[in-house]
Amino acid sequence: MALKNEYLSNLLETVKKRNAAEPEFIQAVTEVLESLEPVVEKRPDLVEAGVFERLVEPERQLMFRVPWVDDQGKVQVNRGFRVQFSSAIGPYKGGIRLHPSVYLGIIKFLGFEQVLKNSLTTLPMGGGKGGSDFDPKGKSDGEIMRFCQSFMTELYRHIGADTDVPAGDIGTGAREVGYMYGQYKRLANEFTGILTGKGLTYGGSLVRTEATGYGLCYFTDVMLKANGKSFEGQTVVVSGSGNVSIYAVEKAVEMGAKVVAMSDSNGYIHDPNGIDLACVKQLKEVERRRIKDYVDTHPGATYKEGSTGIWTIPCDIALPCATQNEIDKASAEILVKNGCYCVSEGANMPSTPEAIEVYLANGVLYGPAKAANAGGVATSGLEMSQNSARLSWTFEEVDQKLKNIMHNIFKNCDETAKAYGMEGNYMAGANIAGFLKVAEAMKAQGCV
Incomplete structure (x- = not known):
């Protein structure tokens, strides 16, 4: 999608010139500015306050x-x-x-x-x-x-x-x-509470380890249900085998799905019987070995080199949890051809712009990273709150707060997309909703 608004087009050209050797940054800014075109039309006061120019330049x-x-x-x-x-x-x-x-x-x-x-x-x-x-x-x-x-x-x-x-x-x-x-x-x-993700003996929070993966599934679950679907009985592919991936698999299975594939930077495993998560946890969290060793103890499973090949495995729901730009246009087209109707992102920006266009053009339910994987930082915020108050909440308390936050994020994305005439486009809803809160604060604080 090309920018039609002249003001935003000029701003994007400035960003490209200033950051010419930083394609990932330009990609992220482009996606957001494309979503913000209707905001420029409705909120000229934010243009006058220079909010957009300041948004794309780090402090x-x-x-x-x-x-x-x-x-x-x-x-x-x-x-x-x-x-x-x-x-x-x-x-x-x-x-x-x-x-x-x-x-x-x-x-x-x-x-x-x-x-x-x-x-x-x-x-x-x-x-x-x-x-x-x-x-x-x-x-x-x-x-x-x-x-x-x-x-x-x-x-x-x-x-x-x-x-x-x-x-x-x-x-x-x-x-x-x-x-x-x-x-x-x-x-x-x-x-002091200077870092989050700390050990439980020195100020860490319960659920922080699981938070991004669990939060991804909480967001995806409410997105599915809003569209008449659920995890129950669905085949899921999860890329990666780190923290986010492991706990996304754990929660997806708990919600009734069957996860059949995972990966690491070398390649991917496919287990049609369902991934044995206990084995993956032992390999990756304890022994720090490669995912290919999984097949040594699981005769029905196969391993192939090249991590992006994981998207050729037929699935109903894809949860990319590895790294940026792991799904390109070709992979997205294969996912759609194989019947995938939902892509929800656990990694940061794992889909290229061309892949996202494929999702939207084919009616795929798309949960963008900044909304779907916000559970990790949300629980970090809860850890900060506990540190500030010198409190320690139970696993159940933190998990419920996390679930509420993820449900509210979806609701905000959904309602904002509808308000700006883009119903069902949760990427646009996430970008606009996230932007407006920051923009109002920036405007109120003056030119700083």
């Missing part, structure tokens, strides 16, 4: 050196990033991604998405993101600890419980969060 971008010593005594150097995108409705909030693909453009796209995602949760959180091109795979615990300590030695001066609250992301799990939190506490000499 602050940090890039720093991260030196650490490996087990052979050799000095290694990585690059660290933190993009503090918007504090209009609360302190910056967003995860830390550790992956070789990380560079400034990836962090900016994630931070931009986070602004609208956090807005949709209705919790008082701004948007930010951080990370490094460090690869935790194959590293010892000692190497990971030394990297995390070095990373936090620089980052700690830029964050705080009321300034910027990082969390986990790809490559940053409980182990990494623990090392980072320990170093922050050591440097700042204070015990």
